[in-house]
Amino acid sequence: MGWTGKxxxxxxxxxxxxxxxxxxxxxxxxxxxxxxxxxxxVEEVDPRCDPLSPENKMIxxxxxxxxxxxxxxxxxxxxxxxxxxxxxACSNSGGFLGQELKNAGWDMIIFExxxxxxxxxxxxDDRVRLLPADEIRGASVWHADQxxxxxxxxxxxxxxxxxxxxxxxxxxxxxxxxxxxxxxxSGVGTVMASKNLxxxxxxxxxxxxxxxxxxxxMEAVAAGKRVLAExxxxxxxxxxxxxxxxxxxxxxxxxxxxxxxxxxxxEGANDISGEAMHEPRPSDGKPNLTTNAGCFACTIACxxxxxxxxxxxxxxxxxxxxGSSGGLEYEAAWSLGADTGVDDLDALTYANFICNQDGFDPxxxxxxxxxxxxxxxxxxxxxxxxxVPFEFGSAEALVKAAEWVAKGEGFGRELALGSxxxxxxxxHPELSxxxxxxxxxxxDPRGIQGMGLTYATSNRxxxxxxxxTVASEVLGIPEKTDPLTIEGKPALVKAxxxxxxxxxxxxxxxxxxxAWSLEDIAPQIDAACEGDWSVEKLLEVGERIWNxxxxxxxxxxxxxxxxxxxxxxxxxxxxxxxxxxxxxxxxAMMPEYYRLRGWDExxxxxxxxxxxxxxx
Amino acid sequence: xxxxLSIDPGRCTGCLQCELACSYEHTGVFNPSRSVIxxxxxxxxxxxxxxxxxxxxxxxxxxxxPVDAITADAAxxxxxxxxxSCVGCKVCTIACPFGTVNYVQATGKVAxxxxxxxxPACVRACPTEAIxxxxxxxxxxxKMRQWAxxxxxxxxxxx
Numbered sequence: 001m002g003w004t005g006k007x008x009x010x011x012x013x014x015x016x017x018x019x020x021x022x023x024x025x026x027x028x029x030x031x032x033x034x035x036x037x038x039x040x041x042v043e044e045v046d047p048r049c050d051p052l053s054p055e056n057k058m059i060x061x062x063x064x065x066x067x068x069x070x071x072x073x074x075x076x077x078x079x080x081x082x083x084x085x086x087x088x089a090c091s092n093s094g095g096f097l098g099q100e101l102k103n104a105g106w107d108m109i110i111f112e113x114x115x116x117x118x119x120x121x122x123x124x125d126d127r128v129r130l131l132p133a134d135e136i137r138g139a140s141v142w143h144a145d146q147x148x149x150x151x152x153x154x155x156x157x158x159x160x161x162x163x164x165x166x167x168x169x170x171x172x173x174x175x176x177x178x179x180x181x182x183x184x185x186s187g188v189g190t191v192m193a194s195k196n197l198x199x200x201x202x203x204x205x206x207x208x209x210x211x212x213x214x215x216x217x218m219e220a221v222a223a224g225k226r227v228l229a230e231x232x233x234x235x236x237x238x239x240x241x242x243x244x245x246x247x248x249x250x251x252x253x254x255x256x257x258x259x260x261x262x263x264x265x266x267e268g269a270n271d272i273s274g275e276a277m278h279e280p281r282p283s284d285g286k287p288n289l290t291t292n293a294g295c296f297a298c299t300i301a302c303x304x305x306x307x308x309x310x311x312x313x314x315x316x317x318x319x320x321x322x323g324s325s326g327g328l329e330y331e332a333a334w335s336l337g338a339d340t341g342v343d344d345l346d347a348l349t350y351a352n353f354i355c356n357q358d359g360f361d362p363x364x365x366x367x368x369x370x371x372x373x374x375x376x377x378x379x380x381x382x383x384x385x386x387x388v389p390f391e392f393g394s395a396e397a398l399v400k401a402a403e404w405v406a407k408g409e410g411f412g413r414e415l416a417l418g419s420x421x422x423x424x425x426x427x428h429p430e431l432s433x434x435x436x437x438x439x440x441x442x443x444d445p446r447g448i449q450g451m452g453l454t455y456a457t458s459n460r461x462x463x464x465x466x467x468x469t470v471a472s473e474v475l476g477i478p479e480k481t482d483p484l485t486i487e488g489k490p491a492l493v494k495a496x497x498x499x500x501x502x503x504x505x506x507x508x509x510x511x512x513x514x515a516w517s518l519e520d521i522a523p524q525i526d527a528a529c530e531g532d533w534s535v536e537k538l539l540e541v542g543e544r545i546w547n548x549x550x551x552x553x554x555x556x557x558x559x560x561x562x563x564x565x566x567x568x569x570x571x572x573x574x575x576x577x578x579x580x581x582x583x584x585x586x587x588a589m590m591p592e593y594y595r596l597r598g599w600d601e602x603x604x605x606x607x608x609x610x611x612x613x614x615x616x
Numbered sequence: 617x618x619x620x621l622s623i624d625p626g627r628c629t630g631c632l633q634c635e636l637a638c639s640y641e642h643t644g645v646f647n648p649s650r651s652v653i654x655x656x657x658x659x660x661x662x663x664x665x666x667x668x669x670x671x672x673x674x675x676x677x678x679x680x681x682p683v684d685a686i687t688a689d690a691a692x693x694x695x696x697x698x699x700x701s702c703v704g705c706k707v708c709t710i711a712c713p714f715g716t717v718n719y720v721q722a723t724g725k726v727a728x729x730x731x732x733x734x735x736p737a738c739v740r741a742c743p744t745e746a747i748x749x750x751x752x753x754x755x756x757x758x759k760m761r762q763w764a765x766x767x768x769x770x771x772x773x774x775x
Contacts (some may be wrong), residue, residue: 067646069633069636069637069640069646070637070647071633071743096632103646103647103648103649156649177657204649205647205649205650205721205722206645206647207643207646207647207649207650208644208645208646208647209640209644209645209646211722214644218640225743229743231702239629253619262638290661290662291629291662291663293629293630293662293664294629294630294631294743295631296630296632296635297629297631297633298629298630299633299743301629301631301743301744303629305662306662307662323659323660323662324659324660324661324662325659325660421747493665
């Protein structure tokens with residue numbers, strides 16, 4: 001089995017909650033989580049709908065391994081049509097919310113319509129209610145979390161909520177669960193707020209059983225845990241430094257986009273690195289990093305729990321920020337730091353706290369700030385417009401910008417729309433470091449060519465998590481490829497995309513794949529679930545999901561012409577480091593990629609491809 | 617020789633593998649709400665603390681039980697609840713100073729750590745050795761060693 005077999009349909013317009021059986025035929029074709037929820041979305045939502053209208057739906061979805069003892073088996077995703085890109089949006093989060101939903105007996109929740117006034121969904125196993133949220137309208141995620149725990153007198157309630165940024169229309173608003181885990185990208189939080197849904201609060205006591213072959217499952221789980229423990233990345237690098245283990249590595253290979261990707265190396269990289277987070281601060285003698293932390297069932301524990309120095313300008317006289325909370329991951333440290341030129345670790349940590357507190361994506365936020373800083377440097381934006389001087393490297397500007405976006409105030413209202421809209425408004429669309437409207441993350445495709453194709457073809461707009469070829473091109477997993485060549489990269493990207501789509505549909509974390517191949521994952525899924533879940537089947541499911549997402553985007557009006565990168569990456573060569581002289585050769589890779597995908601020269605899946613995957 | 621659970625919160629990452637293992641061992645499903653070892657997250661301090669029964673010699677729960685449903689397991693030293701005898705009166709949950717005996721709605725009985733008959737599932741599941749299974753007389757041996765390490769070996773002892 002693996003699935004609970006039950007989904008919850010919440011009609012926010014009518015105020016009703018209705019259980020229904022999971023479509024098991026679809027589960028066999030799409031596995032769960034990302035794949036299965038996207039299948040529901042494409043069946044039920046018009047791809048051309050306004051993402052922020054009641055016609056759009058939003059699905060909270062678990063995978064068959066969510067809630068089990070499989071290492072990292074606590075993930076959930078939020079699937080909807082995204083407002084930042086107009087593409088299918090699928091944002092994955094860890095923490096404890098997903099497993100709690102499964103534990104309460106639900107594979108997924110489909111939210112539809114729009115509530116007439118603010119509500120939250122309260123789930124206690126099969127007792128599900130929509131309750132008024134008027135008292136937490138306009139509250140931060142952290143405040144809402146506290147209010148809900150008090151309101152229900154339940155310390156074990158797991159909560160996902162949106163903050164003030166989402167409520168004030170930030171297009172890259174996130175859904176935050178467990179205070180600092182995020183379904184972070186593509187504006188899924190904006191969709192949630194547009195539905196007048198402030199929070200989802202879940203308590204499950206039923207347990208996750210329904211395992212097809214329990215003994216075989218426990219053996220596969222134990223074997224998987226051993227592989228993670230013995231691997232250098234998942235057993236040592238990630239627990240010690242988190243994803244921040246990458247900061248110095250990526251800087252050294254000249255692939256760290258710096259100051260809105262004008263450069264590819266940041267002189268302050270070491271000051272904002274995972275290593276720096278361990279160094280005692282001169283001011284208070286404490287390191288930035290308090291401890292590492294695991295999400296539910298995770299035996300890697302890459303999570304960072306950090307503090308900001310109480311004497312730092314950002315938190316002076318603000319005791320609510322003096323405790324420990326979710327610290328910097330690599331992508332956030334890059335966007336808030338290298339991309340803005342800010343090398344002040346405490347300022348970045350504080351800005352990251354603000355992103356969590358009011359629920360917005362630090363990647364899109366930091367990259368938008370970086371674009372604004374470039375516009376400011378060119379004299380296109382003035383201090384009068386931005387509120388404070390907005391030079392690259394200004395920690396004060398970064399901190400103010402975060403506070404403004406959080407509350408939907410001042411210049412923050414413009415930053416909240418993302419760099420594409422900001423740069424278009426001020427007449428410089430070429431300065432927006434986006435693909436399909438979404439800001440790209442912390443790997444410069446001039447220095448890691450496969451990531452150029454990854455960004456250009458990602459179905460949710462620029463994203464590293466759709467095919468993390470950094471694993472191969474930089475870390476040598478599963479085998480080393482040259483980051484500066486495009487040869488073989490279309491096949492590499494396709495293979496990563498398909499495998500990732502399957503892992504994202506299982507309930508497991510993609511970070512396991514630093515150590516696990518599908519050979520390690522398939523036995524766990526196969527033992528837990530009804531049916532035959534071989535590596536081959538998982539790859540086929542992944543390819544099916546990829547093409548289904550592509551078809552949705554094409555129907556939404558996105559075309560092959562959108563499979564590209566910002567002009568800067570394609571035309572301005574890297575000036576320093578090992579990638580000196582290189583541009584991102586994305587166009588050269590596209591024909592081969594389309595061919596391998598079974599798409600025509602315009603990037604449209606052929607009838608034969610759709611039919612082979614059962615999508616026609 | 618009895619063994620005991622030794623818990624080092626400094627190594628805990630809050631992943632709940634112990635809760636999953638405990639609940640699976642005792643109920644056959646993955647259900648942290650049924651685990652008798654619990655991990656507490658002190659968020660603002662950035663600290664995770666696993667906590668469970670210490671198997672008191674003069675166990676308050678055992679003394680308080682009006683129907684003698686809690687007995688000592690001669691093989692492990694664990695104080696074990698007999699589901700057959702327990703009437704769900706909850707007196708033990710009040711008597712226990714540490715809160716490690718809990719009432720379970722689903723069964724109408726109380727539940728506490730029984731050391732899994734000498735092979736604790738939480739210990740096997742813990743990825744960081746925050747929970748270990750050691751000689752009961754040496755449960756704090758590591759702590760003693762840590763303090764020993766802090767003594768100044770170069771200086772002569774003084775009172």
